[in-house]
Amino acid sequence: MPPVLQLRGITKRFPGVLANDHIDLELEQGQVLALLGENGAGKSTLMNILYGLYHPDEGEIYVRGEKADIQGPSDAIKLGIGMVHQHFMLVPVLTVTENVMLGMESIRNGIVLDRAKAARRIRDISDQYGLEVDPEATVEDLPVGIQQRVEIIKLLYRNADILILDEPTAVLTPQEVMGLIAVIRSLVAQGKSVVFISHKLKEVLELSDRIVVLRRGRSVGATTPAESDERSLASMMVGRDVILEVPKGPANPGDVVLDVRDLVVKGDQNKVAVSGVSFQVRGGEIVGVAGVQGNGQTELIEALTGLRAVESGRVELGGRDVANASPRSITEDGTAHVPEDRQRDGLVLGYSVADNLILNTYYLAPIAKGLAMQEAAITDRADRLIKEYDVRTPTPLTPAGNLSGGNQQKVIVARELSRPVKLTIASQPTRGLDVGSIEYIHSQLVKKRDEGAAVIVVSAELDEVMALADRILVMYEGRIMGALDAAAATKESLGMLMAGVATE
Amino acid sequence: MDDKTVASAIANAVQQPKSGAPTPKGQHRRGGWLRQLLVPLLAIITALILGALVIAFTDESVFQAFGGGFGRGVGQAFSVIGRAYGAFFSGAFGNPVRIISALISGQGAQIRRAIYPLMETLRISTPYIFAGLAVALGFQGGVFNIGAEGQYFIAGLVTVFVGYAIKGLPAIVHLPLALLAGVVGGGLWGAIPGYLKAKTGAHEVINTIMLNYIAFRLAEFMLDANGLMARGDGRPVSPEIQPSAYLPQFFPNQVELRVNVGFFLALAAAALVWWLLYKTTLGYEIRTVGANPRAARYAGMSVARTIVITMALSGALAGLSASTDILGVLHYMPNAFSSGYGFDAIALALLGKSHPFGVVLASLLFGALRAGAQNMQGIAQVPVDLTSIVQGLIIVFIAAPEIIRKLYRLRQPVEGEELVTVRGWGGA
Known part of the structure; x- marks a missing residue:
């Protein structure tokens, strides 16, 4: 029997970039194929070609042994290929059934939507694969993990039997990841085939039957979980040996730098997002804030940095109350902030790297003398920081938007950590970055700690928090569910706290 | 389903080059002046060609000639177009042969x-440059100033008042004072919607439009035959300003x-705006607030203050x-001013890609179009309104450069080169 899916010599060029370079790929029926690679390695391009969103410059696609010409997603769907994107494409205010029906509504008597019939089929699919989704639920009320299953049901409803999952675990809690893995196992057990895109080594090893590693648009190796381990996969991805643990000595906590007491902050919907949080951060220690996204971490950090109003409570930075102080005064007080959404908050994408490196010091000497900005000083600083922080950019005048995610983040890290600071706040500092950049950013944060700064790291990635932090706070629904010593924390204990289950 | 996949395809296509592998050296160098100007130039040429078709197909003699055979029709069409555009160009730039022979003859008259046509083009360009700069500066700061027309009226009222009511001052004091009056009047009228946007979030497009009406009616009220600023001879115009407030003529x-010297002031203003935007901390703030207000806030800038300043400037x-x-x-202000x-300023800012020097070039073009159109109407009996058609077409082609790129099979621009001039309605 031929492989259910075969790619031969797929090549895709973008102006100046060879995104895919003669990539070969085979997927057997009933198997999970993991596509592993750093950001920008060409995984998404390859899958978008398969899904018909891009057209390859060279190469052929065979589905069930027959050559396929995929001009668009509708061709892909006809061939039984379905894709779950990283960002869900659901209408929040509609029910599960309505979302699944969207685009292929069942009709009764010519004009009436036959919701009942669709709901029946959704229930059947849900039962068959153990998805546990209620067809009548409204999507916006569902947790992210279940919303993802709705996306999977959408594919199954359209009779897809080759499922492409693009970084499906990026948004899930550890418990939800377990659930997803069970679902994928059940899918392949019943004959479906899955392509699983990820850069997380553990999941790939746990779940897949075969692993293909991409690097810079090339396929650099195919292997199986039995023949590989995290270390070997990481070096294949990066092209050199990688240190997986963050190398750091014991913490040397000094004086309290940040003292937060009974902090209350409201979120965008005017609902209380942070309800009475108290904690301290000392100089020379890294405090990790763990938690599923949307449990008040964002609002907490925005309040600490002056970007969001504090309803009540105290925020003392080096002895001064900075609750509701302006962002500028908090910055000038010695706070560095690597924001959660680097493209939205941390950079002006149309600005050059050099201009982005002065985003919050543009008015200070030597960058500005009075009203006039000093071109030479800007260039000097850019040259120095680009070198010191290893920002890979063609020139200092290249727009930041043209850099890869990792290098964009390095621009921000360079700008923030090159200032003398007593408090460093990093929100999701390595989200979506490749192993090499993660390694680098982690080492910079540890360096800042060892220089005596207080460091707060907020991350949705448990591995990151555990590797980096000296102490860990877990947030759940706007409260701190627990504070653990990093040495004593386990994935399980953190996972329980993240799910709101208090431990003794 | 289809809409969604299309949307995701677009999103992917947009994101792809960003997340792609590091770009090779030199790939994203700024694409040279010529490449920046290519689309605008082709837009102008295309608009002139379409304008020529309009001229030919609205001319009775062309239709009559077609009655006598296709060849004769085409010939007549070309002769009509040639006559019209000939008059147009000599009205805008003068007749080169005549200019040279006049220079050789050395006779003043x-x-x-x-050079009269060329000078007229420069004269008409002057107010265009100022107004175009106004809208371009707003675009750079993320605000859409549709109120330039209203600010123009208020500044006109204040300037003319200072010009005629204050007597006995030397020109060296009176002229700057009258100019300053316009700056302050227009600036305050612009600052109002800026303040409303910064403090209450009220959209500046709505408020500038409303303030335009207020300004129009206020001017009508003041300059009505019996208005407070009327000349008093029954005509709805202001008194003449004092000669001490005149801007000196070139000749x-x-x-x-x-x-007059206003043209040099306009060029100086363009240089000043360029310096302000690209060489000063205030300009950095304006551009940052325009490009990404969230990042501006993160960087500690006062977004509200910057918006007010941008609108005032x-x-x-x-x-x-x-x-x-x-x-x-x-030298006076008429009621029907x-x-x-x-409004043309919006087109100028778009055409000039919100860059001060681009605005100057666009203004010279519009000045030439207006000056040429007068002559074209006089000599070839083609109505002045043709310029509006040509102007409109140019704007359409600039606003939708895809048309020009498809038409002339130009390469896609490298991402990031295109300047986004305006964020949509709800933007910030």
Whole structure:
């Protein structure tokens, strides 16, 4: 029997970039194929070609042994290929059934939507694969993990039997990841085939039957979980040996730098997002804030940095109350902030790297003398920081938007950590970055700690928090569910706290 | 389903080059002046070609000629177009042969007549430059100043008042004072919607439009035959300003050559705006707030303050467009003052890609179009309105550069080169 899916010599060029370079790929029926690679390695391009969103410059696609010409997603769907994107494409205010029906509504008597019939089929699919989704639920009320299953049901409803999952675990809690893995196992057990895109080594090893590693648009190796381990996969991805643990000595906590007491902050919907949080951060220690996204971490950090109003409570930075102080005064007080959404908050994408490196010091000497900005000083600083922080950019005048995610983040890290600071706040500092950049950013944060700064790291990635932090706070629904010593924390204990289950 | 997949395809296509592998060296160098100008130039040429078709197909003689055979029709069409555009170009730039022979002859009167069209183009460009700069500065700061026309009226009223009501001052004091009056009047009128946006979130497009109406009616009220600022001879115009407030002419005592020092002021204003935007901390703030207000806030800038300043500066520039027109050309303010400069300014800012020097070039073009159109109507009996058609087409092609790229099979621009001039309605 031929492989259910075969790619031969797929090549895709973008102006100046060879995104895919003669990539070969085979997927057997009933198997999970993991596509592993750093950001920008060409995984998404390859899958978008398969899904018909891009057209390859060279190469052929065979589905069930027959050559396929995929001009668009509708061709892909006809061939039984379905894709779950990283960002869900659901209408929040509609029910599960309505979302699944969207685009292929069942009709009764010519004009009436036959919701009942669709709901029946959704229930059947849900039962068959153990998805546990209620067809009548409204999507916006569902947790992210279940919303993802709705996306999977959408594919199954359209009779897809080759499922492409693009970084499906990026948004899930550890418990939800377990659930997803069970679902994928059940899918392949019943004959479906899955392509699983990820850069997380553990999941790939746990779940897949075969692993293909991409690097810079090339396929650099195919292997199986039995023949590989995290270390070997990481070096294949990066092209050199990688240190997986963050190398750091014991913490040397000094004086309290940040003292937060009974902090209350409201979120965008005017609902209380942070309800009475108290904690301290000392100089020379890294405090990790763990938690599923949307449990008040964002609002907490925005309040600490002056970007969001504090309803009540105290925020003392080096002895001064900075609750509701302006962002500028908090910055000038010695706070560095690597924001959660680097493209939205941390950079002006149309600005050059050099201009982005002065985003919050543009008015200070030597960058500005009075009203006039000093071109030479800007260039000097850019040259120095680009070198010191290893920002890979063609020139200092290249727009930041043209850099890869990792290098964009390095621009921000360079700008923030090159200032003398007593408090460093990093929100999701390595989200979506490749192993090499993660390694680098982690080492910079540890360096800042060892220089005596207080460091707060907020991350949705448990591995990151555990590797980096000296102490860990877990947030759940706007409260701190627990504070653990990093040495004593386990994935399980953190996972329980993240799910709101208090431990003794 | 299809909409969604299309949307995701677009999103992917947009994101792809960003997340792609590091770009090779030199790939994203700024693409040279010529490449920046290519689309605008082709847009102008295309618009002129379409304008020529309009001329041919609205001319009765062309239709009659087609009755006598296809060849004769085409021939007549070309001769009509040639006559019209010939008149158009000589009206905008003068007749090169005549200019050269006049220069050789060295006779003052002859030279003046020969360069008259060119000078008229510069005169008309002057208010365009100021108004275009006003809107371009707003675009750079993320605000859409549709109120240039209203700011123009207010500045006109204030300037003309200072110009006629204050007597006995030396020109060295009176002229700057009258100009300053326009700056302050236009600036304050622009600052109002800026303040409303910064403090209450009220959209500046709505508020500037409303303030336009207020300004129009206020001017009507003041300049009505019995209005507070009327001349008093039954005509709805203001009194003449004092000669001490006149902007000096290029050619003193030559009444027909109306070009004046205002043109140099406009060029200086363009240089100043360029310096402000790209070389000062305030300009950095304006551009950051325009490009990404969230990042501006993160960087500790006061977004509200910057928006007010941007709108005030924008209004001041729009005001200078009225001041120079009154002090340099009209020397009084008529009731029916509307020139449409404030609205054409939006087109100028788009055409000039919101860059001060681009605005100057666009303004010279519009000045030439207007000056040429007068001559074309006089000599070839093609109505002035053709310019509006040509202007409109140019704007359409600039706003939708895809049309031009498809038409001339140009390569896609490298991402990031295109300047996004305006964020949509709800933007910030």
